[in-house]
Amino acid sequence: MGTITRNKGKRLHNRQEVDKLNRKALYIGGLAAGSILALIVFSFLSS
Structure with missing residues (x-):
């Protein structure tokens, strides 16, 4: 018991x-996903 x-x-x-x-x-x-998204957006805008 x-x-x-x-x-x-x-x-x-x-x-x-x-x-x-x-x-x-x-x-x-969440932080990792946010930074990856930011990188994708940044590379998309800069190209």
Whole structure:
């Protein structure tokens, strides 16, 4: 019984960690996509 509750608590903590990682990944991905789009537009305008 004790092990089940301990695992549940651990899983909840892991979910919070995953949310944090996902947010960071989304932020980095958004920055990368934005810079790539900017490069494409810049090269398109300069040509």
